[in-house]
Amino acid sequence: MSADSPATLSALPPDGNNAEDAPLSLSPVIDALHRGGLITAHHMAAARFWATDYRIGVMGQEDPDLDRTSLGLSVRPLNGRMGSINRYRYIHDIIGHRYERILVATMINNQPMHEIACHAQYDPRHMGDVLALLLDFLTRHYDAMPGHLWRG
Numbered sequence: 001m002s003a004d005s006p007a008t009l010s011a012l013p014p015d016g017n018n019a020e021d022a023p024l025s026l027s028p029v030i031d032a033l034h035r036g037g038l039i040t041a042h043h044m045a046a047a048r049f050w051a052t053d054y055r056i057g058v059m060g061q062e063d064p065d066l067d068r069t070s071l072g073l074s075v076r077p078l079n080g081r082m083g084s085i086n087r088y089r090y091i092h093d094i095i096g097h098r099y100e101r102i103l104v105a106t107m108i109n110n111q112p113m114h115e116i117a118c119h120a121q122y123d124p125r126h127m128g129d130v131l132a133l134l135l136d137f138l139t140r141h142y143d144a145m146p147g148h149l150w151r152g
Contacts, residue, residue: 026051027110029131038128043135046142050091051107057084059108087149094141099134106131 030047033039055061063080092100102120105111116131117124 027107029106029111029113029116030135032113033128033132033135036128038132039135042139043132046135046139047103047107049087049142050103050138053084053088053091054104054108056081057086057088083149087145090145090149091138091141095134095137102131102134103138 026044026047030039030044034041034044052063056063063084095103098120102116105116105119111119113127114124117127120127120130122130
């Protein structure tokens with residue numbers, strides 16, 4: 001799913017096929033939470049959206065779904081990057097540094113659950129629930145995100 005797509009997360013089919021077919025792979029922790037039934041396809045889509053926006057807007061990576069037919073002459077890559085930055089900032093302002101560090105450890109650094117729990121100073125037995133709650137929070141904020149943040 002492109003980082004600049006104006007789709008809402010609630011538009012996903014209940015079987016979750018879109019979440020598994022997207023090109024950006026998610027961390028083993030997120031996959032395990034999904035297989036264990038702690039998170040849904042909507043949560044996986046929110047995780048994918050956040051990770052894509054973080055990689056493009058913060059780390060400066062290229063959008064994996066960007067149409068490359070313009071041979072670099074289009075302003076679309078810049079608009080897409082600005083959209084990713086704006087969405088990242090919107091979510092960052094809501095969740096703050098502490099929970100962003102958990103998302104980075106999980107979805108960018110692919111750390112195992114026990115390392116994430118140690119890093120975040122949570123009981124490892126409850127870290128799955130913490131991540132599920134954080135992804136639920138993320139899903140709700142993506143669903144309620146103002147339309148102008150989807151431009152770019």
